[in-house]
Amino acid sequence: MKSWNTIIKDFSHLFFPHICPGCGTDILSSNSVLCIRCIDNLPVTNFHFHTGNQVEKIFWGRIPLTYATSLCYFNSGSLIQSLLHQLKYKGNKELGYFLGRLMGSIMIQSNRFSNIDALIPLPLFPSKEKQRGYNQAAVLCDGMSETMNIPVLKDIVTRVKSTSTQTKKNRVERWQNIDGKFAVTDLSLLKNQHVLLVDDVITTGATLEACGQEILQAENTRLSIATLAYTIK
DSSP, rough: OOOOHHHHHHHHHSSSSSOTTTTTOOOOOOOSSSHHHHHHHBBOOOOGGOOTTTHHHHHTSSSSOOOEEEEEOOOOSHHHHHHHHHHHHHEEEEEEHHHHHHHHHHTTTTTTGGGGOEEEEEOHHHHHHHHHOOHHHHHHHHHHHHHOOOBOOSEEEEEESOOOOOOOOOOHHHHHHHHTOEEEEEEGGGGOOOEEEEEEEEEEOOHHHHHHHHHSSSSTOEEEEEEEEEEOO
């Protein structure tokens, strides 16, 4: 005979099905957001293990990074594109938190990211964050914080000016669009720290570079970068 808790779970599942946002199946464990098949199908880069990976190369000669990585490859029509769309535009914070936990659990397999002191989400301009309801990078950081046991500094960097979309701009135009748009509220809090700047996706790296330049104004601060996805060119 089924227990009362099992009956309640079955009943709630009937009216509020737990559906995988990747493929739509309802065959997944109660404590997982993605089904096993979608997790297995994520195009993981394994950049976290390798010095001189494709993300680190983006910043060569531009900004002094300690390490950089992305969890997955991104291309049009892919599973990761669908998941990012749901995170950014469909209000699926639960998915972002799950992906952040996944990022953190994978990154701690590499000793390159074993000495991070704090996580910093790339900030959104306040009006955009209000419109969206949250900052997707901050949601990723919350998940990463749980598995990496590292604090999140959500208000240490602010976006002081709004910018137009970066989507159709080239590298120079992206930099001109974003230059001078970030500020650190208290540089002393970053002194002697190794911080990990986090965002959802990286293409040219212009936005992360501009934000990272402000962070590196703090004395003896080391900067690393992690994103959920890396755009294949």
